[in-house]
Amino acid sequence: MDNVKKTVFSAVQPTGKITLGNYLGAIRNWTPLQNEYDCLYCVADLHSLTVTQVPAELRKNTLELAALYLACGIDPSKSSLFIQSHVHEHAELAWILDTIAYVGEMNRMTQFKDKSRKHADNINMGLMNYPVLMASDILLYQAHLVPIGKDQTQHLEITRDIAERFNGRYSDTFVVPEALTFRTGASIKSLQDPTAKMSKSDPNENATVTLFDDKDAIRRKLRRAVTDCDTSIRYGEDKPAISNLLTIYSLCSGESVKDAEKRFDGQGYGTFKDAVADSVISVIEPIQTKQRRIIADKSYLEGVLKQGAEQAERIARKTLDKVYRKVGLVGRFR
Numbered sequence: 001m002d003n004v005k006k007t008v009f010s011a012v013q014p015t016g017k018i019t020l021g022n023y024l025g026a027i028r029n030w031t032p033l034q035n036e037y038d039c040l041y042c043v044a045d046l047h048s049l050t051v052t053q054v055p056a057e058l059r060k061n062t063l064e065l066a067a068l069y070l071a072c073g074i075d076p077s078k079s080s081l082f083i084q085s086h087v088h089e090h091a092e093l094a095w096i097l098d099t100i101a102y103v104g105e106m107n108r109m110t111q112f113k114d115k116s117r118k119h120a121d122n123i124n125m126g127l128m129n130y131p132v133l134m135a136s137d138i139l140l141y142q143a144h145l146v147p148i149g150k151d152q153t154q155h156l157e158i159t160r161d162i163a164e165r166f167n168g169r170y171s172d173t174f175v176v177p178e179a180l181t182f183r184t185g186a187s188i189k190s191l192q193d194p195t196a197k198m199s200k201s202d203p204n205e206n207a208t209v210t211l212f213d214d215k216d217a218i219r220r221k222l223r224r225a226v227t228d229c230d231t232s233i234r235y236g237e238d239k240p241a242i243s244n245l246l247t248i249y250s251l252c253s254g255e256s257v258k259d260a261e262k263r264f265d266g267q268g269y270g271t272f273k274d275a276v277a278d279s280v281i282s283v284i285e286p287i288q289t290k291q292r293r294i295i296a297d298k299s300y301l302e303g304v305l306k307q308g309a310e311q312a313e314r315i316a317r318k319t320l321d322k323v324y325r326k327v328g329l330v331g332r333f334r
């Protein structure tokens with residue numbers, strides 16, 4: 001069995017414009033995995049309904065995000081790329097897993113508490129159920145590895161708990177997945193508050209660089225990024241803002257943080273911020289060019305998503321049939 005490839009699953013919600021944090025912390029790490037694993041990459045549109053969406057915008061963001069995956073190097077001949085709602089098994093397995101998950105553990109989830117605070121007027125059941133749907137995404141494909149940013153590790157823990165609980169109650173059914181987090185880039189911070197993560201739903205435009213920003217916007221936002229009290233350019237716990245910019249620079253330029261500290265030693269914040277902007281532009285611009293080309297070729301994009309959904313559904317169907325049998329549902333008469 002050792003030569004059987006392991007499965008990788010990951011997803012991002014189409015809740016707005018993808019940020020540099022999403023890219024460096026998640027999507028960028030997906031492409032190298034394609035050569036070693038069977039990978040499934042999904043646009044989690046059902047998850048995004050847990051906060052209020054404008055329907056036309058959600059549709060647009062969903063297709064734009066799928067095109068962005070391709071522009072970032074997801075290769076449909078190696079990986080399955082699909083839209084979550086196109087594979088109805090996600091919602092169906094989530095229902096079964098709802099009967100395994102406990103209200104108490106959902107209530108304790110950091111993201112649920114954060115989002116309940118942010119969207120106090122819309123604390124819907126889906127928001128609380130969010131981690132169960134995520135568990136369903138992962139367990140449907142018997143995924144071994146789940147590449148995610150640090151903020152999602154708690155959701156992966158709960159997925160493991162749910163899988164183990166189900167396996168314990170109904171006998172071995174699910175692979176218990178592991179998180180794959182990447183040391184650098186796992187948490188890119190807001191440009192306006194380096195103690196908070198960069199988040200695509202942040203209402204302050206200057207806090208995030210998105211993959212849709214043009215050159216001038218990127219430069220302007222980096223110039224406006226907050227800094228720390230002294231003027232030195234070094235990495236350290238007492239320098240959260242400059243450390244964040246050094247991380248971004250290092251990930252975008254390929255130069256180590258140590259070498260970057262040496263390069264910018266004694267230079268002003270202005271020069272440093274311009275260099276960070278240049279490195280970010282050099283990463284984002286080629287992605288934007290590719291993404292625009294893909295969006296313009298509607299039939300290509302639809303073809304990729306159709307094929308992805310078909311490939312995903314074959315695996316999902318098998319898992320769901322097994323689950324239905326194990327919990328005691330009568331199979332459909334044919």
Ligand code: ATP
Nearest residue numbers: 013021022025026148149186187188198199200201
């Ligand atoms: P929202 O603001 O709508 O909650 P988000 O920006 O937090 O969105 P998600 O869709 O929740 O993004 O996350 C997509 C992926 O990007 C996840 O794997 C997540 O861990 C990763 N990610 C999100 N923000 C960051 C960040 N600031 N640094 C590194 N990785 C991140």
Ligand code: LTN
Nearest residue numbers: 009010011012013044134137152
């Ligand atoms: N909740 C995730 C998006 C997501 C996901 C998944 C990630 C939905 N389903 C399954 C990994 C595996 C987020 O990044 N906010």
